[in-house]
Amino acid sequence: MQQKEESNMNRRISVAIDGPAGAGKSSISKVVAKKLGYLYIDTGAMYRGITWALLNAGISIDDEDAVEAALSKIQLELRVEETGLSVWVNGTDVSQDIRTQYVTSHVSQVAAQKAVRTKLVEMQRHMASVGGVILDGRDIGSVVLPNAELKVYLTASVETRGYRRWLELKDSENISLEEVCRTVAERDAMDMNRKESPLVCVDDAVVVETDHLSIEETVQTLIDLIRKAELGGHHG
Template sequence: MNRRISVAIDGPAGAGKSSISKVVAKQLGYLYIDTGAMYRGITWALLDQEIEISDTAAVKAALDHIELQLVPVEDGLRVLVNNRDVSKEIRTQYVTSHVSQVAAQKAVRTKLVEMQRSMASVGGVILDGRDIGSVVLPDAELKVYLTASVETRGHRRWLELKDKEDITLEEVCRTVADRDTMDMERKESPLICVDDAVVVETDHLSIEETVQKLTELIRNAEKGERHG
C-alpha cells in the first residue's frame, strides 16, 4: 500500500486550487483543507462586526472572539464562524475584495497557520493556499504551484459570479490582478513558487485533465518517486 503524504498546493487567486484539490482529495481518500476559506471566514467575521480592516490592533483583538471551524460534508466543506454557517457569504465579491488585506496581517496568519499545521499533522492531506509549501508545510512530500493567466483566472471567477452579482468581467479581472499584487508583495508570507514545486499551468487544461495531472503526481510521490 502506498504511504499517505502531505500535499501543498499553492498558486494565485482563481487558478482552480480549491475546486481541483477538492476533487483530487475525494478520489484519493485524502482530507482536503481549504485554507483560503479560512482566511475568507476571518474576513467575513471582521466585516460583519464592522471592524476597520486596516486597524491591525483592532483586528488582532477581534481574533480572540472569532471561532472558526471547517466541517467536512459530502460535497466539500462547510465554514462555520462562531457556529454560523457562512459558506456562501464568504464567496461574495465583497469578501473577495478584502481578503488579501486581512490575510496580509501577521496576527491573522499566525492564528490560521497554527490551525492548518495541526489539521495536517495526521498525513493524507491536501492543503491549498498561497504559502503552504513555503511556510505552512515546508516539508510536504509534494508541492504544486497551480497557475494560469490573469485573463483565464478572471474569466473563471466571472462565470461563477455573473448570475449572482452585478459585476463585469473587467471588474473581476482587475480584482484578480490586484490580489496578485497584494499577495506577492505583502510582508507576511508572500505568494511565491518554491524551488521544489511542480508548476502546473491550467490555461489550456480542463478540470478533468488537471485532476488527472495532480492525481498522477500524488501517486508517484506516494511511491517515493521524484517528479520530473
Template sequence: MDERINIAIDGPAGAGKSTVARSVAEALGYIYIDTGAMYRAVTWSAREAGLDIENDEAVAAHARKLDIRLAPGPEGQIVLLGGEDVTDRIRSRDVNLHVSRVAAIDGVRVRLVEMQRGLAAAKGVVMDGRDIGSHVLPDAELKVYLTASVQERARRRHREAGDSLGITLEVMEREIEERDRKDMGRAVSPLIQADDAVLLDSTGIPADEVVSRIREMALEKLAEAKQDAL
C-alpha cells in the first residue's frame, strides 16, 4: 500500500482491544502499539521501587527516568523496561488494581503521550488504549471505540487469568466496574468515545469478526485518502 493511516482503538478494560488491535495490525502490515502496557510498566516499576502511588510528583519523576520499549514477540508484543522483559510481570493483579491511579497522573501521561505520538509520526500504526482517539492521536484517520458488557468483559478476563489471580468471576466483575469508574471519572484524559469514533460492541461477537470489520473500515479510509489525493 502506498498510503498508510493511523488507527486508534479505545475502550474499557477487557473489551478485547489488545487482541483485536494486534490482529488488525498484522492484517494490514502495520505496527501495533499497546499503550496500556506502557502504563502498566510504569505502575509495576513504581510499586517495585516502593513509591507511594498517591504521590503524583514522585511517580511522574520516576516515569521520566524509565526506558520503556515495545517489541514484537512470538506470542504478541514484548514489553521491555530498561532492556528487561517485564511482559508477564505487568499483568499481575497488583498492577491491575493500581494502574488506573498511575494513569491518572498528569506527569506520567505527558511523558508517555510524547513517546506514543513519536511512534505514530510516520503513520501505519494501530494504537489501543483509553484516550487514543480523543487525546493521543486526535487526527487518526480511523477511530474505533470497542466495548462489551461488563459481564462479557469479566468472563474474558477471568478466562484468561482468573485462576492465576485467585479470584472469582464475581470479584472480577466488581473490579472491572471499579476500573471503568476510575477511567471514566479521572480529570486527565478520561475514557470517552471520540466524537468521530465508530462504536463497536463486541458482546457475543468472535474476535476474528471484529478484526474483519475494522480491517474493512481501514481499507475504506485508505480508499478515501487515495481519492482525496487525486
C-alpha cells in the first residue's frame, strides 16, 4: 500500500490550462512549471511564431491557401533556456518580436485556420507525450489533450485582462488602455466563435477566476490542484 502511494506521489501528469487572452495563462503556467519541475509549453507563442513568420514573409493571412502553402517553409522551434522558453522561426530567435501589438492583432485570425491548427496540434501532442507538462492555450483541454489528468480554465473580466495586458505594453508601445481592452474583447469574440477549435470551458475543467487573486495566490491554487491530481485525486 505504501509503495503505491509513493509511486502516485511521483506521478507526473499532463496539465491543460485554457482561457481567454490576458488571463495570465503564460505567466502563471511558467512559474508553476518551474516550481514543480514540469515542462511548460506555451502554445500561444507557437501561434504567434507562425503569425510573425507569415507577416514577415508578406503572406496575406486572409488567403488560407497561401497560408497553408507557406507552412511547409516555416520551421518553428521552442527551446528551453535558462531565461525560459524561447521561440525560433527558421533559425531566428523571435521571442520578443512575437509579443508586439502588430502580431497580437493578427494572431487570432491565423490561429483560426485549420491548416495552422493541424500542424501545431500535432507538434503539441508530440511534445506533451512525455508527461510532466503544462500546456496553455485556447483548446488544450478540448482538442489537444482531451485526456489530460487536470484541466483548468483560467479567466478574468475583460477589464482586468485588458489592464494587465496594457501594463505589459505601455512602456514599449504608445497604446491606450481603451484600445487594449477593445483588442482583448475582439480576440474573445474571434476565439469563441471560430469554426476550428473554439475557446471553450470543458465540463471537467476547474474554473479559476483571477480578478481578485494575486499572481502568487493563483500560482498556489494551481500547484494545489496539480498535487491533488498527481495523487489521483478528483477535481471539479
